Amino acid sequence: MLRDRYRLKSVLGKGVMGQVWDACDLYLERTVAVKTVAADLLAVSQSRAAALARFEREARAAARLDHGNVTTVFDASLTDDTCCLVMELIDGTTLEYLLDQQPGARFDVPSAAAVTAQLCAGLSAAHAAGLVHRDLKTQNIMVRRDGVVKILDFGLVKLLSDVDPRLTMTGEGVGNIACASPELLSGRDPLDGRSDLYALGCLLHHMLTGSTLFATDQPALLASRHIGTAPPLIADSGVDVPRGLQDLVSALLAKRPEDRPASATEVYAALAPYLPAPDPGLALRPGLPEDPRRPFLVPQGPRPV
Structure with a gap:
């Protein structure tokens, strides 16, 4: 559980810097993706305080991005040992x-x-x-x-x-x-x-x-x-x-x-x-999933049948 709000369910991916979780936002009752990274890894070449402050600035900058081709950032969390970003989970x-x-x-x-x-x-x-x-x-x-x-x-x-x-x-x-x-x-x-x-x-x-x-x-x-x-x-x-x-x-x-x-x-x-x-x-024909041509073939079209 993260901040008594996000229930971490399973790991979607791992890397050297951290991991991505399939999670549930208990307050809004929706699925989200949570990316976590150890705070110590952010402080390799600067103080912990500077690293955390920088994380906060970058998270705010990412959250201000409002574009359909960029994953939306919903929330950010800072604790003594972990930083995380809460983002939309892509289907x-x-x-x-x-x-x-x-x-x-x-x-x-x-x-x-x-x-x-x-x-x-x-x-x-x-x-x-x-x-x-x-x-x-x-x-x-x-x-x-x-x-x-x-x-x-x-x-x-x-x-x-x-x-x-x-x-x-x-x-x-x-x-x-x-x-x-x-x-x-x-x-x-x-x-x-x-x-x-x-x-x-x-x-x-x-x-x-x-x-x-x-x-x-x-x-x-x-x-x-x-x-x-x-x-x-x-x-x-x-x-x-x-x-x-x-x-x-x-x-x-x-x-x-x-x-x-x-x-x-x-x-x-x-x-x-x-x-x-x-x-x-x-527009109304069933198509193959994940076809990247679709937004151009049927601009603003309805979801595939």
Whole structure:
């Protein structure tokens, strides 16, 4: 039980920094997700008081985000030994799992564009609020059953990365740096939203090709490739995509932030030609769950039958 209000039921996921619980808000009688992290881990490079104060600031900043493509933060809690965020529990699956279920573990162009455009929409709101995610990856992006894409972990991820970037590279293998920007890996501070745009390029490349940008199981080698190795073309994986889409991916993966698109809004506009065309006739048809094209096929449509 947390604060005599949240009953923790089962663990949904674990990491070096903490874990995520399926929980029940007893006061409002609704299910929620609770992410917990030990306070001592937040105080690696600063005092406990400073770490807790920073957690409170970041939680408030994340809670102010009001966007359909960003997971809503309901509450935050500070105790002597634990910090937690209470968030909406997403009815859907991770982008990682959804990709694995596709033929060749990749999306077609309209599906990849649909996911990326929704990510851009959420990132544009976060960046406008002064937040940088820093840890976008297939594991912390959810696709709801109605196709809406949700970004997880704004606020807490940024706080943890700011405290000590090396923590994200400890004990969890290459997954944590699969989409890390060169400036993040080089320890540049402060970062801006263009760091997230690099991660977006990594994700778009992965969705189109079925493999991560620099496939290796060695974290140090992966980091060095992000920093200094030219990214492969999508065609190198035997996948044919429109030239304009390859140009966009290449721009997102530029090593220098100033060579990337200026904003998530700019990327969204560049994706417009590749989004699926609306098809209102699908509104009342039962469809496959977790189809990320749905918000574009049937904008503001009713829930699937």
